[in-house]
Amino acid sequence: MEASLLIFVSIFIGFIAAIYQFYQIQQKSKPLNKYSLYGPFLVLLSFFAIIIYVAFQNYPSNYACSDRIGYARGVTLSFQVNNPTNSLGSPDYRIANVSTETNSILIVDMETNVIADRPGIDFLFYENLLLPNRGLLIDPVIIAVGTEADINNPENFIPVFVWGDDDPSNNGGLPAKYFPERAETLIRQEDLYNLTAIGIDIGQDDLTEYRYVSVKPFPVSRNEPLPVDFGAEVDAIGSINNCNQFINPGN
Numbered sequence: 001m002e003a004s005l006l007i008f009v010s011i012f013i014g015f016i017a018a019i020y021q022f023y024q025i026q027q028k029s030k031p032l033n034k035y036s037l038y039g040p041f042l043v044l045l046s047f048f049a050i051i052i053y054v055a056f057q058n059y060p061s062n063y064a065c066s067d068r069i070g071y072a073r074g075v076t077l078s079f080q081v082n083n084p085t086n087s088l089g090s091p092d093y094r095i096a097n098v099s100t101e102t103n104s105i106l107i108v109d110m111e112t113n114v115i116a117d118r119p120g121i122d123f124l125f126y127e128n129l130l131l132p133n134r135g136l137l138i139d140p141v142i143i144a145v146g147t148e149a150d151i152n153n154p155e156n157f158i159p160v161f162v163w164g165d166d167d168p169s170n171n172g173g174l175p176a177k178y179f180p181e182r183a184e185t186l187i188r189q190e191d192l193y194n195l196t197a198i199g200i201d202i203g204q205d206d207l208t209e210y211r212y213v214s215v216k217p218f219p220v221s222r223n224e225p226l227p228v229d230f231g232a233e234v235d236a237i238g239s240i241n242n243c244n245q246f247i248n249p250g251n
Helices: 003-027 034-057 243-247
Strands: 068-071 074-079 096-098 105-109 123-126 135-138 141-146 158-163 185-187 198-200 212-217 236-241
Touching: 096 105, 096 212, 158 198
Parallel strands: none
Antiparallel strands: 068 236, 074 105, 105 212, 123 198, 123 236, 135 185, 141 158, 141 212
């Protein structure tokens, strides 16, 4: 039986007991005895049960919690990017557009929301989500992560997601069925993390913290027929602190 149902039953029993006790006193059918305290006791017990239940609903545990996401807070480098600051904060359908030119690049600063390389999905890439409930059209892109030591040389960043090289091993949480990797490929909503983003696992699981994320276009042959607008689009980038990370930050 769930805790909420137990609380409801306790409150109901306490309420009935309190009414019965009040009725006995009014009718003076019998003097007060130890059983007369059952009603108020059950009501008080139910009250404390509600407080404990609400408290545990908001307390992270291995059995009931949700991932906490921290978003990029600053733009460190932007070259040939339209509206680069649109990539900051939580997803809001305001898009930063990275040009298709090979030297285009956007580097965002996670600041205190660093990405920790742990087992499982480490961070999220929010592209231009289609509404209503249609998924997204992904563009040729290279997403890489860098530490504070790498910021002066973005070439040292580690590519962790690539779309356009027809290699499903670097497609993050996307299934391999999306082949070949072409511009404006429709990624269905059910294949996205929480129906909204692409989950990316850095993969080393060595606890390294990455403060910076770079987004640049994957070079595509100009002989390939392409849509007019196929530059990488960035709505948001978010680091994940999942349940186990929150409970056991030293692990």
